[in-house]
Amino acid sequence: MRVVLAGGGTAGHIEPGLALADALRREDPGVQVICLGTERGLETRLVPQRGYELALIPPVPLPRTLTPRLLTVPGRLAGAINTAAAVLDRVQADVLVGFGGYVATPGYLAARRRKVPIIVHEANPRPGLANRLGARFTEHVAVAAPDTPLPHAEVLGIPLRREIATLDRLAMGDKARAHFGLRSDLPTLLVFGGSQGARSLNRALTATVDSLRAAGIQILHIVGPKNASEPEVTPDDPAYIMLPYCDRMDLAYAAADFAMCRAGAMTCAEMTAVGLPAAYVPLPIGNGEQRLNAEPIVAGNGGLLVEDAELTADWIRANVLPVLSDAERVAQMSEAAARMGRRDADVALAAMVNRVVAAERMNTGA
Missing domain, CATH: 3.40.50.2000 (Glycogen Phosphorylase B;)
Incomplete structure (x- = not known):
């Protein structure tokens, strides 16, 4: 299985992705995990430290709201989407899992362009721009808080380090x-x-x-x-x-x-x-x-x-x-x-990843 993770910038976006990666690796040591990031974020240190490949895409300043201008993909965002799409092509990604932040937006748009299944994980009660956008492209949405206003939300908690x-x-x-x-x-x-x-x-x-x-x-x-x-x-x-x-x-x-x-x-x-x-x-x-x-x-x-x-x-x-x-x-x-705590969110999210990939392979006959 080939999984691309998109969530960079802060530890709050990176650590849940790495916890998911660890859970997937425990289940299948042969799983291939690639993390999207930029040269500006903590991912340049955290991802290699945990033994995962980091693929860099251009950093893109984004507006704080979903606007038609964003969805027309102007300027630097187009370049970031193209770079993310190239990563998806290179690894023949089975799924993209996004955790929000500025890396997730081009990741979601690239996955949609390449028809790669998308999973969104939202850690906060109020979703950010990237995950509000990503949730429009998928029915597979994991959240930490019960009242998070995203469609198809399934409460799983936040993946934590073991x-x-x-x-x-x-x-x-x-x-x-x-x-x-x-x-x-x-x-x-x-x-x-x-x-x-x-x-x-x-x-x-x-x-x-x-x-x-x-x-x-x-x-x-x-x-x-x-x-x-x-x-x-x-x-x-x-x-x-x-x-x-x-x-x-x-x-x-x-x-x-x-x-x-x-x-x-x-x-x-x-x-x-x-x-x-x-x-x-x-x-x-x-x-x-x-x-x-x-x-x-x-x-x-x-x-x-x-x-x-x-x-x-x-x-x-x-x-x-x-x-x-x-x-x-x-x-x-x-x-x-x-x-009020949850210790198994990494395992639950890994199970969602496996379900989504299995269903996609069944639908495509892969």
């Missing part, structure tokens, strides 16, 4: 804390803001460290590589571990009792999959999708929600500290978060 999807936080807790130099007998707060960190989270936490430590709470703080020198806290304090970046988020999740983080779709999916409750701080830009990601978790008692502008040291002391000081409440919130 080290996250299979994580047993309780069994790995002591080992994970030892890995970071944390004590095994203290409640642990994990603070992170995505791969680049989040300055508002960093500032609010830094102003609260003394209060948390006085309450017997230890902190694992991933500040982001650009913010490594920001917090003015003693770096060798065993109750406060600061890292610029963490390449073992599975261990970070296992070490923690509670987290404070952004509310991207991947983050929410990972937190609920591993059953880690959190205080979600939605990114204050965009179309409000991060708040939509977190709201069902909070409504289900699996987390707290605070606006970025309202996140202060006082808010942390009034809301996060009491949770971490109450082991029973932490356990209840962990169970609530876990009830």
Whole structure:
């Protein structure tokens, strides 16, 4: 089977595709997976690291809305579609799976031109331009949120890396804390803001460290590589571990009792999959999708929600500290978060891919 994945730019578009690729490879080591990307995105690093081929197409600036002008394929978009079509031809693709982002639009249009079956995966409650377009060309649409407004939507969740999807936080807790130099007998707060960190989270936490430590709470703080020198806290304090970046988020999740983080779709999916409750701080830009990601978790008692502008040291002391000081409440919130998580979305999406390819081969007699 020959599968082309289209979803580049951010980790939120790339990681679900790579999780699907891993699931397909586990089922059939002979599967051929090619990822479309551009030279500007994180895919230039992430895709080769995971052992998959990356085919580059020209980056194309797109409008934010579906317009007739977009569908007439002007200028640079035409070149990107032609390049994507050439990739489909070269590998004799059986299916194209798109995850949104600027790479997916030329991928969808090229697949439609070549009559290659299309599968759309949408991680957010509010679909972006690319997936709204792609969903017009197919009946095979996978979504993470039940009310996502796309036709033919089937709720599958978000494919996650296996080290996250299979994580047993309780069994790995002591080992994970030892890995970071944390004590095994203290409640642990994990603070992170995505791969680049989040300055508002960093500032609010830094102003609260003394209060948390006085309450017997230890902190694992991933500040982001650009913010490594920001917090003015003693770096060798065993109750406060600061890292610029963490390449073992599975261990970070296992070490923690509670987290404070952004509310991207991947983050929410990972937190609920591993059953880690959190205080979600939605990114204050965009179309409000991060708040939509977190709201069902909070409504289900699996987390707290605070606006970025309202996140202060006082808010942390009034809301996060009491949770971490109450082991029973932490356990209840962990169970609530876990009830909302899905660990098998990679397998479910791989099954959809297999169904679509099998049906196409039957229809064409291939």
